Amino acid sequence: MERVHRILIDKLKEHSRIGHEDLAAIKALSFTVRELRRNEDFIRQGDTPKVSALVIDGMVGRYHLLPNGRRQYLSFHMAGDMPDSQTLFLDRMDHAVCAIGTALVASIPHKQLTRTFEQRPQLGFAIWRETLIDAAIFREAITNNSARDMTARMAHLFCELFYRAEASRLTRGRILTLPIGLAQLGETLGMAIATVNRTLSELRSAQTIEFRGGELEMLDWSRLAEIGQFDPSYLHLRKASLVASDE
């Protein structure tokens, strides 16, 4: 499966320079691939995995499981992301990872990765950078769910997901496959399902997006970005502005 290596390489190139020998080191990594059904857990809170995951296709989400059984979704990850790179250096999972829709995930042994990092520090730095961008996304989520009203909050989430997907060339035109339900949206943004729906139809009637059947259609990017106060600089991607085109 050449594909797995290519996906990782392309991803790292979004923000880091990868030398020839680094390329070779990546291609030397072994892995196993696993297909996940919709909502299937990949790792659970408390697990101590010996491998790290790389998303190959589809999306996965990270979430906290709360005492009352509810979930709080923390972030979503698409092809090229490593949603549990933290297990490289933190033994125990403090949250879970599950598939959003059907997903394909590759597992790479920690031992191989850390040995590679020891031999090729720059490669380790690239993955480290990746985990730091993750942290930046978490920070933005704190602000989003704490300081913005419901409409801005939802707009911002859609902006981020669309922007990240487009940076990795995972959108089809103005369409992003996002097989997520209203309930999950609520558990991401910290709002009740009813409110999710009303906010959604508000964005719809403002002609900014369409969202049904697990697909997000971007109708008016600049308007949505304004509503959501979206400034992509926290994503630390090379390409300055991608979604310039409203078509």
Added chain:
Amino acid sequence: MERVHRILIDKLKEHSRIGHEDLAAIKALSFTVRELRRNEDFIRQGDTPKVSALVIDGMVGRYHLLPNGRRQYLSFHMAGDMPDSQTLFLDRMDHAVCAIGTALVASIPHKQLTRTFEQRPQLGFAIWRETLIDAAIFREAITNNSARDMTARMAHLFCELFYRAEASRLTRGRILTLPIGLAQLGETLGMAIATVNRTLSELRSAQTIEFRGGELEMLDWSRLAEIGQFDPSYLHLRKASLVASDE
């Protein structure tokens, strides 16, 4: 200043094993120390620093500056923390760092750190682990500000700060110096000042804490932890349970 090196070493030992040669490498690091006044900014959003900070004394906070001028505080850091280790690999600051009360901060050049990491990968892994714990704290903040009611939210924050401080031996008995105002508490937890005050007096009258004059007094740890649904495992510290003693 032997002290700076010692603080970093003690901190890393909270979660990582540090070998003899790693110790030597840390002691070889050079730095400059700077004193910050209350509320003084250390780094601003958009800066591209060439050094990373290590808190020596006091506390600093990270915050997003919002378009309307408001702040959203993201996390607080005490002696031993590196509040901007991300600048090692992310050029541009996506948030700001300021002093909470008076603080002492050491600056270590990026070049020295990355060169050390190349020679002693295990040391890099220890700092990496540190940044991953940071991310775990951010994730918990998402959940805290999104899924918990006001009382639990505030209780959880106090639990976390007290627990982390105690792990670094920065508490005096049941007292933690926390020179933070109600307004800032509100900008951390996403609530209005009035609500902050009412929630605070609620916790007070429940005999769990006392909070005045920039000092937090822990009166009933287990009760507060219960109210805040606080489970310290996300902090990934070695010591199992520190605050076992209610006195």
Added chain:
DNA sequence: CGATCAGTTGAGACGCGTCAAATCATGTGG
């Protein structure tokens, strides 16, 4: 001794959560 700023408290409005019912989409077995 006023001035300033942080903390405290009250009253009212509004937004969101909760609950409930209705609609719609999808799949399954008769």
Added chain:
DNA sequence: CCACATGATTTGACGCGTCTCAACTGATCG
């Protein structure tokens, strides 16, 4: 092919909690 069950989405009504605004108190300091 229809009857039915299941689950997601949509909409409405109501109550509560939090925000807003404003006034008041209390400290600290020139």
